[in-house]
Amino acid sequence: MALEDGIEELRRSAEHRGGFDIVPWELCRKIALREEIAPGAVERAALEKGLVPSRYERSLGTLGIAGQARLLASRAAVVGCGGLGGLVVELLARAGVGHLVLIDGDTFSDNNLNRQILCTEADLGKAKALAAAERTKAVNGAVEVSPFPGFLDADNAASLLDGCGVAVDCLDNHRSRRILFDACARMGIPAVHGAIAGFWGQVGTVLPGDRTLLDFWGDQAPDKGVEITTGNPPFTPALVSSLEAAEAVKVLLGMEGILRHRLLWFDLRVQEAQTLPLN
Template identity: 40%
Template sequence: MDALQTFLHERATDGLVSWHDQQQAGEQFNRPVAEVEETILQAGLLPARYQRNQQMISTEQQLLLFRSTVAVIGAGGLGGYILEQLARLGVGRIISIDDDIFEENNLNRQLLSSPKNLGRVKVEVAAERIAEVNPAVTLTPIRALLGRDNGAELLSGVDCVVDAVDNVPARLELEELCESLQLPLVHGAIAGWYGHVATILPGEGTLKKIYRHWQGGKGVEAQLGNPSFTPALAASFQVGEVCKLLLEQGRPLRNRQLVFNLLDMEIDEITF
């Protein structure tokens, strides 16, 4: 056992290492806080921030989450909630890809938006927020439009991709890109009181089936708008799917589409 592990074991209480001691270990041993977190988990201990995960996620699984890389495409309504939930869950590396800035019409629903952030680049705000929420998580902000020309480079080393874009053409292109790169994709879309979620493995082509009747235009969200609560719900479903994929647990929404209607409080499933 090296000196850092000895330090951590001496300060752990019931197998938990406090944030204070995690910080102190980084300072004393001149290690980044992310490296200290990995050492804690490797030692069979648990950063105290994750103690409420323990009944469903083992320490070994928490280490697996920490060593995972998830790319989130879009940092707006869905993306902001997804990014924060992934960081709080303990996913160690997150890539946030979006080319947009915050505008006033984002303030009603986008978690990362605020009056002081108007005009700022969304992914840069996301990086600041995640550093504040969980400093052990590494968020890489990329201000770009993801597409066929840059997809292979931007998604290199990724374990899972999350769709938080706001238009049908971008979703269909993203599905094709993930299929070519052999990456799982967790899709979500919202409009007004409604939304849906699906998990797609390479070759399944679920989005082509969902949008088989699409004839152009941005999509129904352009007509129905979005309130504050719909993106939070869809994002939570999506992060749950990501967690299952990374841990290889449960039954993902493969070849299925979960559809929710909050106006009538109904949840349905469509199979393909």
């Protein structure tokens, strides 16, 4: 009954803009606090009644009310919260993915300052997963967060990924990727892959049962790639993170056009991109 009263309060506050009934997100939060309800539950209930929290207003033309409600009911894992994962976390939180599982056993060091959006001079030594959780709550308090300041391994993968609709690969080594891809295949979870090296980057999406890029390489793939030599400037991870976040949202919403059986590869030095078939 308390939530129903809150929805009526939201309905009275609604403004019709752009074909939608927009309600103040701050009022959603006040109702949640007053009634001791999770903020995300209030936002989901509002959307189900056709009332859109104002924070999502600019997403509606792309995602729609039903899509936004589906995102808020979704759970996604971000595996690696550094150069790629830090921005993926931010983008998924802003998009309104309702529950984020953040996995990373590393801490920030000074060589992360050039590219990792969560790393500031004041954060050196802080656990990346915990920093990602703090940032998520600061960006969107309606998002539930489950940080795990440890590394994904064969023993914990199933419990960490349980219930996730997608897992985003923001790792920097193939050993951990194999663990992630194997767990996702067993559990029926789509995986969005991203990797960077210097001016180069690549993105692809693997659905359960698909072969991965590591399958094509077999045992010949080294654990680390050419990024050992090229390093990673700030702009390449920003682009790959955005592409990964877009793929993750499309997967969660069941949209067409994902990079399945394909690898989007690009070279920012010469501003060229190509889609490579994986079959």
